[in-house]
Amino acid sequence: GAVVSQHPSRVICKSGTSVKIECRSLDFQATTMFWYRQFPKQSLMLMATSNEGSKATYEQGVEKDKFLINHASLTLSTLTVTSAHPEDSSFYICSAYGQGEQFFGPGTRLTVL
C-alpha cells in the first residue's frame, strides 16, 4: 500500500507553546488529507478534512483557530496546535486519500506539560 509519513513521531512541549506536525504522502498524490485525534483505547475522531489549495473543513467542536491546518501541496499537510495545553495531549494521526483508498500515517504522540 501507499506510504504516509508523519513527523515528529513524539513531541513534548510546555503549555502555551505551538507544535507543528507534518504529514506527507510519499508515493502518491493525495487530493485530500484527514487529521484524526485518538484518545487511549478509543476510536479515531475526525478533526478536519484538508483539500489541497483550499481551506480545511473542521468537524463540529474542533476549534479552527487552535488547530491550524495547511495543505500546500498534494503531498504535504501540516497541523499546528497553537497555544497547546495539557488537555491537547493526545495521539494525532493523519491519513491521505487517493484513488479511492485511505492510508494512515504512523501517528504523533503529543504530550503537553
Added chain:
Amino acid sequence: GENVEQHPSTLSVQEGDSAVIKCTYSDSASNYFPWYKQELGKGPQLIIDIRSNVGEKKDQRIAVTLNKTAKHFSLHITETQPEDSAVYFCAANANTGNQFYFGTGTSLTVIP
C-alpha cells in the same frame, strides 16, 4: 449521514482459533469497506478491503464478507497468532465522496 457500528468491542481467542468481527452500516450508497489493524502506538494499517460488487475476498488467513442487502460486513481471521493481537477498525465509504466512516474498533487478544 453514514453510521457504522462494530461488534464486539473486545475479543479474546486462543491461538489457532478463528476470530470474527462484524460491522453494520446504514447508507446504501456506501460501496467500499476497508479494514484497518492498529497496533499499540502506531497508525492504522489497511489489511484488506472489499467493494460492493463482490461478496467475499480472501488474503491468506484474512477474509472479508459483505452482505449488501443486510448492510453488514465481517472480518474473518483464521488460525490466529499472537501477532494478530491489535485493534481492528472497519470503515465505510461511498465513492461519491472522500469521507470514511469508522467503526468504534475491536480489541483482539490472541492468547498463546
